[in-house]
Amino acid sequence: MSEVLRGRVWKFGDNIDTDIIAPGDTISFGLGDADEERIVKENAFRDVRPEFYKRVERGDILVAGRNFGLGSHREPANKALRSLGFTAVVAESIARLFFRNSIAIGAHALRVPGITAMVEEGDKLEIDLDKWRIRNLTRGTEKQIEPYSELVQEILEGGGIVAVLKKRFESESRD
Incomplete structure (x- = not known):
């Protein structure tokens, strides 16, 4: 999987649920259009860190x-x-469905016991997905x-489950 991710750490505690990440009143449950994406982004983590979206940078x-x-x-x-x-979520443990959804959209989610003792907010991390090492x-x-x-790994390298299945179906239809 020859990929190295580097970024600044934003640190959260235990039991961060999907309502904190994306409050239910910001989701249409189906539209998924640009307006909804903007609204969800602007309200992400609002109950624990108001206007968080203004501080996060691509690659964190x-x-x-x-x-x-x-x-x-x-x-x-x-x-x-x-x-x-965010290029990755790294947590002590990750809820099963959250992990599956991350992989399905082609986003990195890594379970790393001991990670919270290893970092403080603002630290710079490097995740080497070839050597399976975090620094x-x-x-x-x-x-x-x-x-x-x-x-x-196949799903992530393919850009998510939809992209992988689309490629597979196209390949099968040519055979």
């Missing part, structure tokens, strides 16, 4: 504690993180991380 990395993304099955929460500019460039610490499964 979200680090969180345990059980990140718990709650309702909301793909808009995953898409909100992407529209904010805190600010503090000079690093640790190995568990690789994605082959299937997850």
Whole structure:
């Protein structure tokens, strides 16, 4: 998977649910148009960090504690993180459905026990997806991380599940 991600850390605690990431009153549950994307982005994390969207920059990395993304099955929460500019979510643990939704849209979500002790907000992280290593460039610490499964790597490299399936169906229809 030969990819290296580098970015500034935004650190959150435990049990950040999808209602905090993308408040329910900002989601149409189906439209997914540019207006909805803008509204969800502008309201992301509003209950814990008002106007957070104004501070995040493309390439930043979200680090969180345990059980990140718990709650309702909301793909808009995953898409909100992407529209904010995050290249990856790295958490002590990630709710199963949140992880699946991340991979489905082609976004990195990594479970890294011990990550919150390793970083502080504002630190610079490097995630080497070839060597499966995460390095805190600010503090000079690093640790190995568990690789994605082959299937997850295939989906991420293909740009998400829709892109992978589209390519597969096109290939099959030519045969």
